[in-house]
Amino acid sequence: MIKLHNIHKYFSKHHVLKGVNLTVEKGEVIVILGPSGSGKSTLLRSINFLEHPSCGVIEINGMKIDSETASKKDILALRTSTAMVFQQYNLFKNLTAIQNVMIGLTSVKKIDKKKAREIAEKILGKVALNDRMDYYPSQLSGGQQQRVAIARALALNPEVLLFDEPTSALDPELVDEVLFTIKQLANDGNTMIIVTHELGFAREVADKIILMDDGLIVEEGSVEKIFSNPVEERTRQFLGKALERFIIEPNDIKLEQGAEKYYGAS
Numbered sequence: 001m002i003k004l005h006n007i008h009k010y011f012s013k014h015h016v017l018k019g020v021n022l023t024v025e026k027g028e029v030i031v032i033l034g035p036s037g038s039g040k041s042t043l044l045r046s047i048n049f050l051e052h053p054s055c056g057v058i059e060i061n062g063m064k065i066d067s068e069t070a071s072k073k074d075i076l077a078l079r080t081s082t083a084m085v086f087q088q089y090n091l092f093k094n095l096t097a098i099q100n101v102m103i104g105l106t107s108v109k110k111i112d113k114k115k116a117r118e119i120a121e122k123i124l125g126k127v128a129l130n131d132r133m134d135y136y137p138s139q140l141s142g143g144q145q146q147r148v149a150i151a152r153a154l155a156l157n158p159e160v161l162l163f164d165e166p167t168s169a170l171d172p173e174l175v176d177e178v179l180f181t182i183k184q185l186a187n188d189g190n191t192m193i194i195v196t197h198e199l200g201f202a203r204e205v206a207d208k209i210i211l212m213d214d215g216l217i218v219e220e221g222s223v224e225k226i227f228s229n230p231v232e233e234r235t236r237q238f239l240g241k242a243l244e245r246f247i248i249e250p251n252d253i254k255l256e257q258g259a260e261k262y263y264g265a266s
Contacts, residue, residue, distance in 0.1 A: 001026055002047070002160055002191070007056035007067075009042055009215075016042050017053070018215035024160070027189045031202040034212035035238060040195045043212065044164050047193070048082045049075045060159055080108065083153035087165045089145040091137045097148045098124060098133040101155050109156065123151045127181050143174035147181055154185070161185065163194040167201075179205075199242060203227060211235050 002024040009017035017039050024030050032040045045051040047058060053067035060081045065074045083104075091100050098120045105116035124130055127147040137145050146166060153161055166182065167175045179201045186192060186205045196202060202209060202223070209226040211218045211234070219232045230236050 001059075001061060002193075003057075003059040004043075004047070005057040005059070007043070007046055007058070008054045009039075009046055009051060010054045016215050017046065020056075020215075020217055022210070022217065022220075024191060024193060026191055028191060028207045029186045029205055030193045030208050030210060031206035032193065032195045032210045032212060033197075033199070033202060033238070033242070034218075038212040039215040040212050041164050044162050044193060044195050045084075047160075047162060048079050048084060050084070080156075081159040083156045083158035083161055085146070085149050085153050085161065085163045085166050087168050089137070089142070089149045089169070091145055091148055091152075093137050096134050096136055097129060097140065097144075097151075100137075100148055101152045104152055104156050119155055120151070123155045124148070126154070126184075127151045141174060142170045143177045146170065146178045150178075150181055150185070154190075160191045160193060163192065163196070165195055165197065167196070167198060197242070199239075211238060213238070 002022075004020055004022040007017050007020040008015070020039075020043055022030075032043065034040050042051055046053045049067075049070070052070075056067050058065050058067070058078065060078065063077060063081070065078055092103065095103065098117065101120035101123060102113070102116040105111045105119055106113060111119070121130065121133065124133055127150055129144060129147055129151065132140060132144060137148070140148065146169075150166075163182065167178050170178060175198070179198065182192070182194070182201075183205050194205070206223050208220060209223055210220045211226065211232075213234055219226065219230060219235045226235065227239065230239065
């Protein structure tokens with residue numbers, strides 16, 4: 001179980017998160033929707049301290065970390081309980097698919113290479129890439145690269161998988177293969193928090209939908225409640241506009257600012 005208590009985030013004087021509270025049960029899939037600039041990605045990155053919250057408490061399976069007093073040891077413990085799938089894949093270009101999956105196992109989990117390779121082969125098979133294990137990222141399509149990134153995250157056996165707009169960088173014809181992979185993970189009972197603009201996908205995969213706006217959770221509830229009978233006017237406005245056209249939130253995550261904290265350097 002994951003709990004966020006009164007999470008705030010400032011960038012200088014800009015108040016991005018304004019006291020977010022959220023509970024995620026084990027095995028639950030939470031989808032976060034909202035307009036550009038609403039704080040969705042910042043909230044996701046605050047869960048694992050890729051963005052250090054200005055204040056608030058994060059709890060994962062009884063481990064509580066106060067953002068104002070968190071030590072490096074606390075943050076490392078939190079990160080080993082999560083795994084992030086970034087928008088831009090963030091694969092190491094000089095490593096093959098299987099090496100990209102292995103690196104987190106050997107660098108973070110300290111598993112020997114032989115065992116790490118066994119795990120990586122199994123996970124790549126799970127995302128239907130057992131025939132691309134020895135390919136470099138430049139030899140893979142965008143959808144295949146993102147599935148390698150998903151395999152890399154999954155190999156760490158985290159308590160929760162975090163997805164930040166996992167299909168936004170893909171050509172439209174490649175989106176479905178990644179969404180199918182994520183749906184399979186949901187069916188397997190993985191706990192996931194997903195920021196996405198794919199409303200159809202959100203309806204299919206989510207146990208609970210959250211709408212964020214201006215740094216706050218405006219409304220949360222079941223798929224049926226949010227899409228068919230939202231309480232808040234802001235939710236109705238957003239869904240009406242989003243169904244016509246969704247403006248993708250820009251994301252400037254760089255490999256050196258995010259992925260290496262989980263998966264190590266080459």
